[in-house]
Amino acid sequence: MDFDPAPLFALSLLPYLLFLRWLQRSGTLPELAVWGFRLTLLFVLMTIxxxxxxxxxxxxxxxxxxxxxxxxEAFLTLANAVLVIGLLRSDADRVNNS
Known part of the structure; x- marks a missing residue:
């Protein structure tokens, strides 16, 4: 039995795009971290x-x-690095020095 996973792959992009939209609107992460998630799509495109x-x-x-x-795979490394830097910067911005 041959099974072509391509349609499932295409369908999996929709929830990820919805996640990105929610993430952008929620404002829960800094912009640089959101860019890390966006760059994951660049990794997918470059892999294809x-x-x-x-x-x-x-x-x-x-x-x-x-x-x-x-x-x-270098594009995945880039996406992950941008995400981590964005998260680390947000953590540093939240430090209360009072």
């Missing part, structure tokens, strides 16, 4: 592009092409 390139140019899956795989 890298996977297509791996199939077309190298006739292999993305996990077998280290340069493309590492390049795509």
């Amino acid at each position: 592009v890298a996977a297509v390139l791996a199939l077309r140019c190298c006739d292999a899956e993305l996990v077998a092409v280290d340069g493309l795989h590492g390049g795509a």
Whole structure:
């Protein structure tokens, strides 16, 4: 039995976009942390592009092409770094020195 997960992947973007909208409107996180979550979508996009390139140019899956795989994962590292920096800055802003 072959199962194509692509439709589920596309459907999973909707709840994430709703989460981003809620996060923006709620104001519970600093803007830089919200950008970290937004950059996760850039990671997803770059992973899709890298996977297509791996199939077309190298006739292999993305996990077998280290340069493309590492390049795509770099965007996840960027997103996580921006998120953590945003959270750390918000924590420093909340310190009460009175």
